[in-house]
Amino acid sequence: MKFFTQFFKKNKEITVSAIELDDWIIENMKEYFSEEYKSIKETVKQVNKTKKEIVAKLEKLENAKLVNPNLPEREVQMMEGNKDNYRLKTLQFLDKIEIPKDYLALDEFCNEFEEILTDFNEKTMRAYSILRNYFRNEMQEISMSLKKMETLQLNLFNFMKEDSIVNLKTILIKIKELNDNIVMSNKIHKEIKDLETNFEKEKEKQDKIDKKIKDLMKSPNYNKLKNYNNKKKEIQEDILNLTKKFVRKIKPFEKPFKKYVHDTKKHAGYIENPMQALEKDYQFSILVSLEKIQKNLESYNLKDNVIKKIKESSINKEFLKDLRKDYLALKEEKNKIIEKENQINVMQDFKELEYQKEHNEKKILSLKNSISDKKHLINIIQIDNKKKKLEEKLSNIIENQFFINLE
Incomplete structure (x- = not known):
């Protein structure tokens, strides 16, 4: 596995503070991931474009004329009711498709999309079947755009399974874990300091009593x-x-x-x-x-x-x-x-x-x-050990000495 090795000079020491590490990683990997991000960005554009296409096709369906204008009034009312229901459900479906600005969160979006799409299909199946009998061409166009939307979502999902993206996410997760542990460790160290201060006070009090x-x-x-x-x-x-x-x-x-x-x-x-x-x-x-x-x-x-x-x-x-x-x-x-x-x-x-x-x-x-007990917790957290492992991983990736500053 070789990440953005080509962007760093050999035998160079790099030191980054833990709190700035995730931003540093993303910033320095932009160029390395330029192709992946370019593909993802283009796919996201296609998703937004397809959403607009579906809205336009819904308007076309709304204004479509019946091939047979002599249908019984009751049948026309039934058809109109299903058309209104299908249009409303489809617009609600499109409103739920909000692609995150952070592309690293796209896999979560893709999983949500599957649930949203399944729910949409279940709720519109009957209306879709009825409307096909009256507006075959319009419904077929909408169906094609929805299938295109599903394909684009699948493409996004596959992008997120690329080794480079997976490795980047893994590193960012480890960075978050390290920072969370640092916050916890700092909190515990402060508690230990307060406890030790109280301990000394009580010892002094005990000496006076004795x-x-x-x-x-x-x-x-x-x-x-x-x-x-x-x-x-x-x-x-x-x-x-x-x-x-x-x-x-x-x-x-x-x-x-x-x-x-x-x-x-x-x-x-x-x-x-x-x-x-x-x-x-x-x-x-x-x-x-x-x-x-x-x-x-x-x-x-x-x-x-x-x-x-x-x-x-x-x-x-x-x-x-x-x-x-x-x-x-x-x-x-x-x-x-x-x-x-x-x-x-x-x-x-x-x-x-x-x-x-x-x-x-x-x-x-x-x-x-x-x-x-607090000192035992510090030992369990093992910040130094986690820091060392992350430094080794990043050093191997960039083929340079990488150090994380905890201060």
């Missing part, structure tokens, strides 16, 4: 909070030990106690949270239930060693009373510490900073992911 947290952690009030928190952990550990102590004591009753709770719907809280249940059970009514279980051990199908442990159980009112008293004392101590914590303003400041830090970290991560 510094505030660090400074806050050095303050005397924060150390107080730290001590209070350690004390709360100690109290919580003591509460846990009390709970374990209670659970160990009541462990032998586990199987019969669960069945008892299921049957009586009483003391379910002791299964879910023993210490909270004991706190509410200030009358120690659980002892009554445990006593009932001890009196009916045979009904629970227990092993001998379990029965022995239940009988030897030392759970009594004094044990539960002391356990409850210790638990309430620990709970009260913990609540007092919480009250002291709430009186220190630094706690609210610390929570607010922690919230800001968490919120800001999410924003930073989101921005980071967005930047990564």
Whole structure:
């Protein structure tokens, strides 16, 4: 394939900006395609000329006289109606035949012409058949001009299938794709720049938040909070030990106690949270239930060693009373510490900073992911690769080094 090679000096470097490339291609190929364009231009002239011929022949049909002037009035009315309809449809058909000024778009016009012609033939078939009976010569002349129009359209279609035209269109399509990708790439690059600016701003904001947290952690009030928190952990550990102590004591009753709770719907809280249940059970009514279980051990199908442990159980009112008293004392101590914590303003400041830090970290991560996604899109577009392929194609065509400037 050799395009307009003869119009360029050998060993010459040519650089054209991407945005001007399609105009440059068309301008520099005019001479190379002079014969093709000349043929197309002549055919287009013939199409327009034929359109005028058909209009003139329609006028001739309009003024044509009947060979037999003595036809019945009804038949004449029918004939006139078909003549008016045929003339209107034909003029509408001609109005739709608009040849594009850009000859490279002619193949689209040719495809549309086929559809328009098919529609025209379907809508005028009956009227044409009727009118041939009255105006054979006039209808034959119109038919010949329409066939000529169809032939001219076919010639245009064949011109568009010429290798040189097809190759030119292919190049122009590739140029448009490149320019579209450049526009998209520039847009994405701007978005990346904006995202990176926001990313840096959020990073700076995060650094400031971290510094505030660090400074806050050095303050005397924060150390107080730290001590209070350690004390709360100690109290919580003591509460846990009390709970374990209670659970160990009541462990032998586990199987019969669960069945008892299921049957009586009483003391379910002791299964879910023993210490909270004991706190509410200030009358120690659980002892009554445990006593009932001890009196009916045979009904629970227990092993001998379990029965022995239940009988030897030392759970009594004094044990539960002391356990409850210790638990309430620990709970009260913990609540007092919480009250002291709430009186220190630094706690609210610390929570607010922690919230800001968490919120800001999410924003930073989101921005980071967005930047990564945009950069991935840039890689998918591959402008440099498409530019290089187009440069190689054009360099081969003109047998000179061809470069595309993206700026």
